Amino acid sequence: MSICKLTERDMCHLYSIDDDKIQHFIIKTLCDNTPEVTRQEHFLEAETALQRLTDLKSATLELPDVILLDLNMPGMDGWGFLASYQKVLPEIKKKIKVIILSSSASKMEKSRSMDFPFVTGYLTKPVTLETIQTILSVV
Template sequence: MSQKLGRICIIDDDKIYVNLVSKIIKMRALSDEILIFKNGKEAIEFFVQALPGNQKEIFPDVILLDLNMPIMDGWEFLQEFQKIKDQIVESYSLYVVSSSIDSRDVDRAKAIDFVRDYLTKPIKIKDFERILSN
Protein backbone atom coordinates (compact mmCIF):
# COMPACT_ATOMS: atom_id res chain seq x y z
CA MET A 1 0.00 0.00 0.00
CA SER A 2 2.03 2.91 -1.22
CA GLN A 3 -0.82 5.28 -2.00
CA LYS A 4 -1.97 7.65 0.71
CA LEU A 5 -5.34 9.38 0.87
CA GLY A 6 -5.65 13.04 1.74
CA ARG A 7 -8.74 12.70 3.91
CA ILE A 8 -11.02 9.87 5.03
CA CYS A 9 -14.52 10.48 6.37
CA ILE A 10 -16.15 8.03 8.79
CA ILE A 11 -19.90 8.41 9.35
CA ASP A 12 -20.77 6.03 12.16
CA ASP A 13 -22.20 6.22 15.69
CA ASP A 14 -20.29 3.18 17.03
CA LYS A 15 -17.47 4.71 19.07
CA ILE A 16 -15.55 1.44 19.36
CA TYR A 17 -15.66 0.83 15.60
CA VAL A 18 -14.68 4.45 14.84
CA ASN A 19 -11.79 4.20 17.30
CA LEU A 20 -10.59 0.92 15.75
CA VAL A 21 -10.76 2.19 12.16
CA SER A 22 -9.07 5.46 13.14
CA LYS A 23 -6.21 3.53 14.77
CA ILE A 24 -5.76 1.36 11.67
CA ILE A 25 -5.69 4.45 9.44
CA LYS A 26 -3.15 6.17 11.67
CA MET A 27 -1.04 3.05 12.26
CA ARG A 28 -0.77 2.34 8.54
CA ALA A 29 -0.42 6.06 7.66
CA LEU A 30 -3.26 5.70 5.15
CA SER A 31 -4.49 9.26 5.39
CA ASP A 32 -3.43 12.73 6.42
CA GLU A 33 -6.73 13.46 8.15
CA ILE A 34 -9.85 11.71 9.43
CA LEU A 35 -13.26 13.38 9.57
CA ILE A 36 -15.70 11.71 11.97
CA PHE A 37 -19.46 12.22 12.13
CA LYS A 38 -21.75 10.27 14.46
CA ASN A 39 -24.80 10.46 12.19
CA GLY A 40 -25.77 11.28 8.64
CA LYS A 41 -27.25 14.65 9.54
CA GLU A 42 -23.95 15.97 10.89
CA ALA A 43 -22.15 14.74 7.77
CA ILE A 44 -24.63 16.06 5.20
CA GLU A 45 -24.70 19.46 6.91
CA PHE A 46 -20.89 19.55 6.72
CA PHE A 47 -20.90 18.67 3.00
CA VAL A 48 -23.65 21.16 2.15
CA GLN A 49 -21.78 23.92 3.98
CA ALA A 50 -18.63 23.09 2.03
CA LEU A 51 -20.34 23.22 -1.38
CA PRO A 52 -19.91 26.93 -2.07
CA GLY A 53 -16.45 27.01 -3.57
CA ASN A 54 -15.97 23.24 -3.39
CA GLN A 55 -12.97 23.58 -1.18
CA LYS A 56 -10.57 20.75 -2.00
CA GLU A 57 -9.23 20.71 1.53
CA ILE A 58 -12.72 19.93 2.86
CA PHE A 59 -13.97 17.04 0.72
CA PRO A 60 -12.69 13.58 1.62
CA ASP A 61 -11.16 11.13 -0.81
CA VAL A 62 -13.05 8.27 0.84
CA ILE A 63 -16.34 8.19 2.75
CA LEU A 64 -17.10 5.18 4.97
CA LEU A 65 -20.82 5.22 5.73
CA ASP A 66 -22.66 3.11 8.29
CA LEU A 67 -26.33 2.34 7.65
CA ASN A 68 -27.71 2.09 11.18
CA MET A 69 -27.38 5.35 13.08
CA PRO A 70 -29.69 7.61 15.08
CA ILE A 71 -31.04 10.97 13.86
CA MET A 72 -30.26 10.34 10.17
CA ASP A 73 -29.31 6.82 9.15
CA GLY A 74 -27.15 5.84 6.20
CA TRP A 75 -30.06 5.38 3.81
CA GLU A 76 -31.37 8.86 4.58
CA PHE A 77 -27.84 10.25 4.18
CA LEU A 78 -27.60 8.61 0.75
CA GLN A 79 -30.91 10.23 -0.29
CA GLU A 80 -29.66 13.67 0.76
CA PHE A 81 -26.20 13.11 -0.73
CA GLN A 82 -27.86 12.22 -4.05
CA LYS A 83 -29.23 15.79 -4.16
CA ILE A 84 -25.78 17.40 -3.85
CA LYS A 85 -23.38 14.88 -5.41
CA ASP A 86 -23.38 16.57 -8.83
CA GLN A 87 -22.21 19.82 -7.23
CA ILE A 88 -19.10 18.15 -5.80
CA VAL A 89 -16.22 18.69 -8.18
CA GLU A 90 -13.64 16.72 -6.23
CA SER A 91 -13.40 12.98 -6.81
CA TYR A 92 -14.43 10.76 -3.93
CA SER A 93 -15.26 7.12 -3.24
CA LEU A 94 -18.21 6.32 -1.00
CA TYR A 95 -18.34 2.90 0.66
CA VAL A 96 -21.24 1.58 2.71
CA VAL A 97 -19.79 -0.21 5.74
CA SER A 98 -22.35 -2.13 7.78
CA SER A 99 -22.70 -5.10 10.08
CA SER A 100 -25.77 -6.12 8.07
CA ILE A 101 -25.24 -9.17 5.88
CA ASP A 102 -28.80 -8.98 4.57
CA SER A 103 -28.55 -9.40 0.80
CA ARG A 104 -31.34 -6.83 0.35
CA ASP A 105 -29.16 -4.18 2.05
CA VAL A 106 -26.14 -5.18 -0.03
CA ASP A 107 -28.10 -5.12 -3.29
CA ARG A 108 -29.84 -1.85 -2.43
CA ALA A 109 -26.54 -0.12 -1.62
CA LYS A 110 -24.75 -1.46 -4.70
CA ALA A 111 -27.63 -0.27 -6.90
CA ILE A 112 -26.83 3.34 -6.00
CA ASP A 113 -24.56 4.69 -8.73
CA PHE A 114 -22.24 6.68 -6.47
CA VAL A 115 -21.69 3.88 -3.92
CA ARG A 116 -18.39 2.25 -4.80
CA ASP A 117 -18.92 -0.93 -2.75
CA TYR A 118 -20.53 -2.52 0.29
CA LEU A 119 -18.13 -3.64 3.02
CA THR A 120 -19.09 -5.74 6.02
CA LYS A 121 -17.96 -4.78 9.52
CA PRO A 122 -15.50 -5.15 10.96
CA ILE A 123 -13.52 -3.55 8.14
CA LYS A 124 -10.26 -5.35 7.57
CA ILE A 125 -6.80 -4.32 6.40
CA LYS A 126 -7.46 -6.06 3.05
CA ASP A 127 -10.53 -3.83 2.63
CA PHE A 128 -8.34 -0.76 3.06
CA GLU A 129 -5.86 -2.18 0.56
CA ARG A 130 -8.69 -2.62 -1.94
CA ILE A 131 -9.95 0.91 -1.30
CA LEU A 132 -6.47 2.33 -1.89
CA SER A 133 -5.99 0.35 -5.08
CA ASN A 134 -9.20 1.76 -6.62
Protein backbone atom coordinates in the same frame (compact mmCIF):
# COMPACT_ATOMS: atom_id res chain seq x y z
CA MET B 1 -4.19 0.58 -6.51
CA SER B 2 -4.74 3.10 -3.75
CA ILE B 3 -8.06 4.70 -2.93
CA CYS B 4 -6.39 8.05 -3.57
CA LYS B 5 -3.96 8.91 -6.31
CA LEU B 6 -1.32 10.41 -4.04
CA THR B 7 1.30 12.84 -5.14
CA GLU B 8 3.72 14.63 -2.85
CA ARG B 9 1.23 17.47 -2.46
CA ASP B 10 -1.94 15.40 -2.07
CA MET B 11 -3.32 13.56 0.90
CA CYS B 12 -6.04 10.98 1.23
CA HIS B 13 -8.88 12.35 3.33
CA LEU B 14 -11.36 9.92 4.88
CA TYR B 15 -14.76 10.53 6.49
CA SER B 16 -16.20 7.86 8.77
CA ILE B 17 -19.94 8.13 9.49
CA ASP B 18 -21.07 5.74 12.22
CA ASP B 19 -22.99 6.13 15.49
CA ASP B 20 -20.60 3.72 17.24
CA LYS B 21 -17.65 5.43 18.98
CA ILE B 22 -15.79 2.13 19.20
CA GLN B 23 -15.90 1.78 15.40
CA HIS B 24 -14.45 5.27 15.09
CA PHE B 25 -11.66 4.35 17.51
CA ILE B 26 -10.86 1.17 15.57
CA ILE B 27 -10.89 2.92 12.20
CA LYS B 28 -8.77 5.79 13.53
CA THR B 29 -6.22 3.44 15.08
CA LEU B 30 -5.93 1.33 11.92
CA CYS B 31 -5.76 4.34 9.60
CA ASP B 32 -3.18 6.08 11.79
CA ASN B 33 -0.83 3.28 10.76
CA THR B 34 -1.80 3.37 7.08
CA PRO B 35 0.29 5.89 5.12
CA GLU B 36 -2.31 6.28 2.34
CA VAL B 37 -4.76 7.80 4.81
CA THR B 38 -3.29 11.07 5.99
CA ARG B 39 -6.43 12.86 7.17
CA GLN B 40 -9.53 11.54 8.95
CA GLU B 41 -12.79 13.03 10.18
CA HIS B 42 -15.27 11.00 12.21
CA PHE B 43 -18.99 11.74 12.53
CA LEU B 44 -21.46 10.15 14.94
CA GLU B 45 -24.44 11.58 13.03
CA ALA B 46 -25.10 11.44 9.29
CA GLU B 47 -26.76 14.87 9.37
CA THR B 48 -23.56 16.49 10.68
CA ALA B 49 -21.44 14.89 7.95
CA LEU B 50 -23.93 15.87 5.25
CA GLN B 51 -23.96 19.46 6.50
CA ARG B 52 -20.16 19.56 6.46
CA LEU B 53 -20.10 18.24 2.88
CA THR B 54 -22.67 20.85 1.85
CA ASP B 55 -20.72 23.64 3.56
CA LEU B 56 -17.51 22.59 1.80
CA LYS B 57 -19.07 21.78 -1.58
CA SER B 58 -16.68 24.03 -3.52
CA ALA B 59 -13.60 23.58 -1.32
CA THR B 60 -12.20 20.53 -3.08
CA LEU B 61 -9.07 20.35 -0.93
CA GLU B 62 -11.20 20.17 2.22
CA LEU B 63 -13.60 17.52 0.92
CA PRO B 64 -12.90 13.84 1.61
CA ASP B 65 -11.69 11.39 -1.00
CA VAL B 66 -13.70 8.56 0.54
CA ILE B 67 -16.64 8.18 2.94
CA LEU B 68 -17.09 5.06 5.06
CA LEU B 69 -20.81 4.90 5.84
CA ASP B 70 -22.73 2.77 8.33
CA LEU B 71 -26.33 2.06 7.32
CA ASN B 72 -27.91 1.46 10.74
CA MET B 73 -27.92 4.68 12.76
CA PRO B 74 -30.51 6.60 14.77
CA GLY B 75 -31.88 9.78 13.26
CA MET B 76 -30.77 9.97 9.66
CA ASP B 77 -29.59 6.47 8.83
CA GLY B 78 -27.21 5.53 6.03
CA TRP B 79 -30.06 5.24 3.52
CA GLY B 80 -31.22 8.74 4.38
CA PHE B 81 -27.67 9.99 3.98
CA LEU B 82 -27.33 8.35 0.56
CA ALA B 83 -30.62 9.85 -0.67
CA SER B 84 -29.75 13.32 0.66
CA TYR B 85 -26.18 13.14 -0.63
CA GLN B 86 -27.48 12.21 -4.08
CA LYS B 87 -29.53 15.45 -4.10
CA VAL B 88 -26.55 17.69 -3.21
CA LEU B 89 -24.04 15.72 -5.30
CA PRO B 90 -24.33 18.00 -8.38
CA GLU B 91 -23.17 20.94 -6.23
CA ILE B 92 -20.12 19.12 -4.81
CA LYS B 93 -17.02 19.91 -6.84
CA LYS B 94 -15.17 16.66 -6.14
CA LYS B 95 -15.85 13.01 -6.94
CA ILE B 96 -16.06 11.31 -3.54
CA LYS B 97 -16.11 7.53 -3.22
CA VAL B 98 -18.65 6.10 -0.75
CA ILE B 99 -18.06 2.68 0.77
CA ILE B 100 -20.74 1.09 2.92
CA LEU B 101 -19.34 -0.38 6.12
CA SER B 102 -22.19 -2.28 7.76
CA SER B 103 -22.79 -5.01 10.30
CA SER B 104 -25.34 -6.51 7.88
CA ALA B 105 -24.20 -9.01 5.26
CA SER B 106 -27.59 -8.86 3.54
CA LYS B 107 -27.37 -9.32 -0.23
CA MET B 108 -30.50 -7.19 -0.56
CA GLU B 109 -28.90 -4.27 1.30
CA LYS B 110 -25.73 -4.61 -0.75
CA SER B 111 -27.71 -4.63 -3.99
CA ARG B 112 -29.80 -1.65 -2.86
CA SER B 113 -26.71 0.35 -1.91
CA MET B 114 -25.19 -0.27 -5.34
CA ASP B 115 -28.20 1.48 -6.90
CA PHE B 116 -26.42 4.69 -5.89
CA PRO B 117 -23.78 5.27 -8.59
CA PHE B 118 -21.32 6.89 -6.18
CA VAL B 119 -21.23 3.83 -3.88
CA THR B 120 -18.10 1.92 -4.84
CA GLY B 121 -18.11 -0.88 -2.28
CA TYR B 122 -19.93 -2.72 0.51
CA LEU B 123 -17.94 -4.25 3.38
CA THR B 124 -19.10 -5.89 6.59
CA LYS B 125 -17.89 -5.20 10.10
CA PRO B 126 -15.84 -5.81 12.15
CA VAL B 127 -13.21 -3.45 10.79
CA THR B 128 -9.76 -5.00 10.63
CA LEU B 129 -6.48 -4.04 9.01
CA GLU B 130 -7.56 -6.28 6.13
CA THR B 131 -10.78 -4.23 5.81
CA ILE B 132 -8.75 -1.02 5.57
CA GLN B 133 -6.46 -2.63 2.98
CA THR B 134 -9.53 -3.74 1.01
CA ILE B 135 -10.89 -0.19 1.14
CA LEU B 136 -7.58 1.10 -0.16
CA SER B 137 -7.67 -1.36 -3.06
CA VAL B 138 -11.30 -0.84 -4.11
CA VAL B 139 -10.61 1.99 -6.51
